Amino acid sequence: MLRNRLVTVLTFNEGTLFRTKLFEPDYRYTHNFVDSWSVDEIVMLDVSRDPTHDKQSFYDVVTQFAKECFVPLAVGGGIRSMEDVRQMMAVGGDKVVVNSGAVERPELITEIAEAYGSQCVVLSIDARKKDGEDGYEVFSHFAGQATGMTPADWARRGQELGAGEVLITSVERDGSLQGYDLALCRQVADAVSVPVLGLAGAGNWKHFVEGIEQGGLSAVCTQNIYHFTETSIASAKKFMDRKGIRVRL
Amino acid sequence: MIGIIDYGLGNLTSVLGAVTKVGFDGVISSDPGELADCEKLILPGVGAFPEGMANLNDRGLVDVLDDQVRQRRVPILGICLGFQLLGNNSTEFGETDGLGWIDAPVTVLTPDDAALRVPHVGWNEVLQASDCVLFDGIDDGALFYFVHTYKMELPSGGVAVGTCDYGGRFTAAVQNGNVFGTQFHPEKSQQCGLALLRNFLEKT
Numbered sequence: 001m002l003r004n005r006l007v008t009v010l011t012f013n014e015g016t017l018f019r020t021k022l023f024e025p026d027y028r029y030t031h032n033f034v035d036s037w038s039v040d041e042i043v044m045l046d047v048s049r050d051p052t053h054d055k056q057s058f059y060d061v062v063t064q065f066a067k068e069c070f071v072p073l074a075v076g077g078g079i080r081s082m083e084d085v086r087q088m089m090a091v092g093g094d095k096v097v098v099n100s101g102a103v104e105r106p107e108l109i110t111e112i113a114e115a116y117g118s119q120c121v122v123l124s125i126d127a128r129k130k131d132g133e134d135g136y137e138v139f140s141h142f143a144g145q146a147t148g149m150t151p152a153d154w155a156r157r158g159q160e161l162g163a164g165e166v167l168i169t170s171v172e173r174d175g176s177l178q179g180y181d182l183a184l185c186r187q188v189a190d191a192v193s194v195p196v197l198g199l200a201g202a203g204n205w206k207h208f209v210e211g212i213e214q215g216g217l218s219a220v221c222t223q224n225i226y227h228f229t230e231t232s233i234a235s236a237k238k239f240m241d242r243k244g245i246r247v248r249l
Numbered sequence: 250m251i252g253i254i255d256y257g258l259g260n261l262t263s264v265l266g267a268v269t270k271v272g273f274d275g276v277i278s279s280d281p282g283e284l285a286d287c288e289k290l291i292l293p294g295v296g297a298f299p300e301g302m303a304n305l306n307d308r309g310l311v312d313v314l315d316d317q318v319r320q321r322r323v324p325i326l327g328i329c330l331g332f333q334l335l336g337n338n339s340t341e342f343g344e345t346d347g348l349g350w351i352d353a354p355v356t357v358l359t360p361d362d363a364a365l366r367v368p369h370v371g372w373n374e375v376l377q378a379s380d381c382v383l384f385d386g387i388d389d390g391a392l393f394y395f396v397h398t399y400k401m402e403l404p405s406g407g408v409a410v411g412t413c414d415y416g417g418r419f420t421a422a423v424q425n426g427n428v429f430g431t432q433f434h435p436e437k438s439q440q441c442g443l444a445l446l447r448n449f450l451e452k453t
Contacts, residue, residue: 001373003371003373003392040371040394066266070270070439089260091262092263092266095396116296116297117295117297117341118368119368193366194366248392
C-alpha cells in the first residue's frame with residue numbers, strides 16, 4: 001500500500017537557507033534540520049526576488065545537497081524555460097517545481113511533461129483567501145500578483161497541461177503554525193486526480209494527520225516546524241502511524 | 250567503470266551520486282566508445298518514452314547497447330523509464346518501440362480504485378516474486394520510491410522478480426539473464442535502494 005509522504009521544503013535566498021513567515025524571509029533559524037534518513041522527499045526552492053540574481057549560488061547549494069540526498073529531490077524557483085529545467089536536473093533534481101513561470105506561460109508545463117514525463121512536473125500554487133467573500137484566489141510572483149483564477153481551476157488546468165503533482169500553499173498560513181488551510185487543500189485535492197501536496201501552517205504533528213484525513217493530501221509538507229522543535233521527523237511519523245496514517249517508518 | 254547512459258533525460262546526477270556512495274566509479278556518458286568499455290551499464294529514468302527512445306537513436310547508442318548487452322552479456326540496470334525502455338513498446342504519447350529485451354508492453358497505469366491517484370508517487374512495498382541477486386539481504390516487502398504513470402505487467406515470478414500493488418499488481422523489478430530493471434528508483438530509496446544498487450554493482 002502506498003504510504004503518505006512527509007516532505008520538507010527548504011527555501012533559499014541567494015544561496016542561503018531561511019524560513020518564511022507570510023512569504024517574507026526570516027533568517028533567525030538557518031540551520032539545516034533535515035533528517036534525511038526519515039524524510040520521504042525534499043523540495044528545494046530558490047526564492048531570490050532580484051530577477052537579475054545569479055542563479056549559480058542556488059545551483060551550487062543543490063549540487064552539494066544532492067550528493068548525500070538519497071530521497072527524491074524536487075527543485076524550483078524562477079523556472080521559465082526548458083534551459084532552466086535542464087539546469088535544475090543537471091545539478092541533481094529529480095523533478096522540478098513551477099509556479100509563476102507556468103502562470104505567465106502555461107505551455108511550460110506541457111513542454112516539461114513531454115520531455116521528462118508528467119511525474120517530473122510539480123505545479124506549485126500559492127493561494128490567498130478572498131477579501132470579504134468566500135473562496136480563494138491564486139497569486140503568483142511571490143504571492144504579490146493576483147491572477148483571477150481559483151486554485152481548483154488552476155490545478156485542474158495544470159493537470160490537463162501535464163502536471164504530475166500539485167503543491168498547494170496557503171499564503172495566510174505561511175509561518176503561522178496554526179495548521180493547514182484544510183478547506184483550501186480539500187478544494188484542490190477534489191479538483192484533480194494527481195497527488196496533492198499541502199504546505200504552510202503545520203505547527204504540530206496533529207496538523208499532519210488533519211491534512212491527510214480532512215485535507216485529502218497525499219503528502220504533507222513543512223518548512224518551519226523543525227526550526228522550533230528538538231524532535232525529529234521520525235517522531236512525527238511515529239505519531240502519524242499511531243493515528244492510523246500509513247507512513248514509511 | 251560503471252557507465253551511466255546519458256540520453257539527454259533523467260536524473261543522471263542522482264544516479265551517479267548513489268553509485269559513488271556505494272563505493273564504485275561511475276561515468277555519465279553518451280559516447281558510444283566510452284560506453285563500449287564499461288563493465289556495467291545503468292540506463293536511468295525520468296522522462297517520456299518516445300523522447301527517450303528518440304534520444305537513444307539520435308545519439309547512436311542503440312547499437313553499442315545492443316552489442317554490450319546482447320553480445321558481450323554486460324549487466325545492465327534500467328531504472329524507471331530506463332526499465333520501461335527495456336520492454337517491447339509503449340503507448341505513452343502514441344505507440345513507440347522499445348529495446349525489446351524484456352518481452353512485455355508498457356501501458357498506462359489504471360488502478361482499479363478511483364481514489365488512487367495517478368501518477369503513482371511515493372513509497373510502496375515491493376514483493377519479491379522469485380530469487381534475484383538484486384534483493385540479496387533486502388526484506389521482502391521493503392519500501393521503495395516510485396514515481397510513474399506507465400507500467401509493465403508480466404506474470405509474477407520468472408522474469409518478473411518483484412511486484413507492487415497499486416490498485417492492481419504490476420511489475421516492479423525484472424531480471425532476464427544480464428538484463429535487470431526496476432520500476433522504482435533505487436537511487437532515491439534510501440538504505441534499501443542503496444543496498445539494491447550495491448547488489449547490482451557487486452554481484453552481477
